[in-house]
Every structure is written in structure tokens, then in C-alpha cells.
Amino acid sequence: MMELSSVIDDYMAKTTGLKKFCDRCLKSERWSGDVVLMVVYAAFDSIGLNYFNSIVPKVMEFEEAFVKNGEVNNLKDLSQLPHEQVKNIWANKRSWSVAKSVASYLHESGRNRGLNDRKALREWARNTSLEGWKQDPIGKIGGVGLTTYQYLRMMGGVDTAMPDNIVKRVIEEILDKAEVKMPTNKDLEFIKTIDQIATISGYRPIEICWMTWLVQSEGDKIRMEKYRDTLDRI
Structure with a gap:
């Protein structure tokens, strides 16, 4: 069994530049x-x-x-x-x-x-x-x-997350790897689960949320690599 924070670290290691992107989002500087x-x-x-x-x-x-x-x-x-x-x-x-x-x-x-x-x-x-x-x-x-x-x-500047299906799927995968039980079925409970994971791991909820999308594979690359130039634009 891996500690939850270690599992999150492994996922986050694939998303170099994520913090900068999330900072822009929270400053209302996207687009x-x-x-x-x-x-x-x-x-x-x-x-x-x-x-x-x-x-x-x-x-x-x-x-x-x-x-x-x-x-x-x-x-x-x-x-x-x-x-x-x-x-x-x-x-x-x-x-x-x-x-x-x-x-x-x-x-x-x-x-x-x-x-x-x-x-x-x-x-x-x-x-x-x-x-x-x-x-x-x-x-x-x-x-x-x-x-x-x-x-x-x-x-608009609020550090939070979304109950998107991809976010849910990756978070459930992470919890399974760490053998940790947290509620993920109901949307409000799920967002609070991400808040708990953020407290445990030291990452912000917004970073955990965006990480789940950007570690998805498209072809032979994950999205963080494939769309890095686009992320800088948006």
C-alpha cells in the first residue's frame, strides 16, 4: 500500500508547469x-x-x-x-x-x-x-x-475542483491505489474529498483537478505534453 500523498506525487510528477497554469486561472488570466x-x-x-x-x-x-x-x-x-x-x-x-x-x-x-x-x-x-x-x-x-x-x-479565483467524470475516474483510481476510502459518488461530497486530498498531499484542489485531465493519454503522449503550447495560450 502506498501512502495517498505518494500516489498523488507520482501523478503530479507528470505535469510539469501545472502550477503556473493554475496560478493564471486563479488570477483570472486565462485566455x-x-x-x-x-x-x-x-x-x-x-x-x-x-x-x-x-x-x-x-x-x-x-x-x-x-x-x-x-x-x-x-x-x-x-x-x-x-x-x-x-x-x-x-x-x-x-x-x-x-x-x-x-x-x-x-x-x-x-x-x-x-x-x-x-x-x-x-x-x-x-x-x-x-x-x-x-x-x-x-x-x-x-x-x-x-x-x-x-x-x-x-x-474567478476560487481554489476548488469540479465533479467532472474524468476527474472522478482518476481520483477513484488514485484512492484505489492508496487503498483509501473516501466518498466519490455524490458531487458535493466528491469536491470535499478533493479538498481532503489537497490537505493531505499539499497540492491545491485546482491542481489536483487539472492534473486528472492532463495525465490522460492521447496517442503516444499525455495531454500535458501534447498540448503544452495550447495551455500557454489558454
Whole structure:
């Protein structure tokens, strides 16, 4: 039997550069600090497509078509962009509605407090809670599940994790190797399990969460190696 912290160390050893990436996320600096792209990204990711092969390229395509030309400069612009204009890039109307609704809420809450988009996202994240997510204005938006909610919180500066299926599978694998029993079935309990693992191992919950994705193999490389340049971009 290996100690849990030793098992985590073995997995983490494969993810050189992970801390820097997570630091950027917690500083709301993903996607060059563009909150519009963070919201679009979280909304696109809500329907469970392949992260690197589907979601990231589509966000980049959206950036090229609407952000770089100045059509969408902020969350207000995003909240007013009809699906008809983006359906050639993103056909899923429900997840586009998520993007617009999240953008609208953050814009209005920021405007009322005199905050820019980045500060509005961070202010919202700072005042949210895991247990109260279903009562949160963003948690109440149709199509926003706990994973999307947690993703937005992380990009807003909260050190936490998501109950994504891949995250669960790898964490269960780790617990099995360490012969440790911790709850993983219910989403809220699972996130608290990652908090416990973080306390034991000395890594942050966000690092443990991202590690589970980046140690996945694609071809003859793990994602951390295959997509290292992309990670530096996003």
C-alpha cells in the first residue's frame, strides 16, 4: 500500500508547469485575461465535448470571428449577441444561451457596483459557495450544472475542483491505489474529498483537478505534453 500523498506525487510528477497554469486561472488570466472568452469557454464546455479537440478550437474560432474584429468587446456585447450570428461556429443553442445569460448577469452585477468584467467575475466568485450553488443567480441559469458553476468559480479565483467524470475516474483510481476510502459518488461530497486530498498531499484542489485531465493519454503522449503550447495560450 502506498501512502495517498505518494500516489498523488507520482501523478503530479507528470505535469510539469501545472502550477503556473493554475496560478493564471486563479488570477483570472486565462485566455489573456479576456472574461468574454472565459464565459464562452465555460458555456461551450458545459455539453461535454472533447476539451482540446472541440472546445478550445471553437473558442479560438469565436475569438477570431467576434473578438479580434471588435464586435464583442465585453460581457455586455456578449449578452446581446444572438445565436443566429454564431450558429456556424457553435450550433448548440442551449449552451449559447448559457453564455449569454452568464454574461448578462455578470455585466449587470458589475455595472451596479462600478466594476469591470474581470472584477465582476472575481466579485461574484468570491461571494459564492459550493453548498448554495443551486440558489446562486448563475446556478439558477438553465444549462448551468455544478461543473460549469465550479469552472466559473475557478476562473474567478476560487481554489476548488469540479465533479467532472474524468476527474472522478482518476481520483477513484488514485484512492484505489492508496487503498483509501473516501466518498466519490455524490458531487458535493466528491469536491470535499478533493479538498481532503489537497490537505493531505499539499497540492491545491485546482491542481489536483487539472492534473486528472492532463495525465490522460492521447496517442503516444499525455495531454500535458501534447498540448503544452495550447495551455500557454489558454
